[in-house]
Amino acid sequence: MPKKIRELIKELEKARFIxxxxxGSHKNxxxxxxxxxxxxxxxxxxxxxxxxxxxxxxIEEVSSERNR
Known part of the structure; x- marks a missing residue:
């Protein structure tokens, strides 16, 4: 079953995206x-x-940069 958009947003916010x-329905x-x-x-x-x-x-891109 696919994730909901709200779940993806929570993952992004947890990774410190703002x-x-x-x-409309687009979020940056x-x-x-x-x-x-x-x-x-x-x-x-x-x-x-x-x-x-x-x-x-x-998220992986940001995590790998954080480890540098």
Whole structure:
């Protein structure tokens, strides 16, 4: 079963991404390291597989930078 958009948002916030707003159903997240991500969909919607992959990749990218 796919994750909900709200679950992806919680994962991003836990990884210290900041929600910078957006237009309509789009939400822009930025990390202090300069990593940017736009997520589309209402929080109750099912996340698409590509959205889950992108969120995972961005979180890993920030985590690997943090370990340097």
């Amino acid at each position: 929600n910078r707003g957006g237009k 997240f930025i990390h202090e390291k300069g990593v940017v991500l736009t997520l589309s969909g209402k929080s109750g919607d099912d996340a698409k597989p590509y959205q889950e992959k992108i969120v995972k990749k961005k």
